[in-house]
Amino acid sequence: MDDGSAAGPQVFGDGFAGYGRAVDRCGCGEQGRAVRFHGELQDTSAAGWLRLRELVAEAAADCREEFAPFKGMTAEQRRQVVTLPPEVGGLTRVRSLVLYGSNxxxxxxxxxxxxxxxxxxPYTSYRLHWFPYELARLPLLRRSTVSTRAVYGNPKNRMPFPVLAGPVAGGDLAALDPAVRGAEAVRACSVCDGPVAGTAGLRQAWISLHTSGHDVLPLLVNACSTACLAALPAPPPGHLPGPHRGRPAESAPRGSRSAY
Structure with missing residues (x-):
């Protein structure tokens, strides 16, 4: 898996509380390095991915309220997983999602x-630098434990946001390059849930918002129109005004809403 370095990935193990893990080293945010999306494609033939899909199906079948899939996987299986399957959206009874120490x-x-x-x-998932805007739309989300120093735009370390590519009109939104778009597919507008198609096409933006009672997280918006972007709420003080296309957080103006 690509960590952005010429030498290739390094694997780190951790046996904390008997819950070992193997993850790829992440050099994002290191001084002098360009910040960009991780471009790894999910290997859908890997044993870890197949096991994860089994666990999602089991959780859907038994209507469990906590979903902690990586506890039921080996360290190598966990390392093979760089995203979650879309079927996770069917876990409508889950009240707690635990992704501790993931890759x-x-x-x-x-x-x-x-x-x-x-x-x-997702605490100690240090390669998880951003989150989908849909997380901010969850009506009951009140608690989160996130390694905030690893996320884009964090006020403590000012890790820059990757600069987003321009709008996409037409094209295949089911086969995207995650190194450019942050996702392998976009199926619906993050704001209105409508289709992302037609002449307007896909418009991406960053915004930093409260997603729970405490954390402010960088969120990637996949919008179908400028109207949906204009409907986004304002970020809290101390964060980049939004929506924006990405720029170093140190240069963020304060107190005014930016134009997309």
Whole structure:
């Protein structure tokens, strides 16, 4: 898996509390390095991915309220997973999503289907630098445990946001390059749930918002129109005004809403 370095990935193990893990090293945010999306494609033939899909199906069948899939996988299986399957959106009874110590680099927009979610715990998933806007739309989400120093735009370390590519009119939104778009597919507008098609096409933007009672997270919006972008709420003070296309957080103006 690509960590952006010429030497290739390094694997780190951790046996904390008996819950070992194997993850790829992430050099994002290191001084002098360009910040960009992780471009790994999910290997859908890998044992870890197949096991994860089994666990999602089991969770849907037994209507469990906590979903902690990586506890039921080996360290190598966990390392093979860089995203979650879209079927996770069908876990409508899950109240707690635990993704502790994962090798994830992105989450699918379908997490917005987990309407009962109250607690979100991707703590120590250090390669997870951003989240889908759909996370901010979960009506019951009140608690989260996130390694905020690893996310874009964090006020403590000012990790820059990757600059987003321009709008896409037409084309195949089911086969995207995640290194450019942050996702392998866009199936619906993050704001209105409508189709992302026609002459307007896909418009992407960053925005930083409260997703729970405490954390402010960088969210990627996949919008169908400028009207949907204009409907986004204002970020809290101390964060880049939005929506924006990405720029170093150190240069953020304060106190005014930016134009997309």
């Amino acid at each position: 994830l680099v992105r989450l699918p927009a379908e997490v917005g289907g987990m309407r009962a979610l109250e607690s979100f715990e």
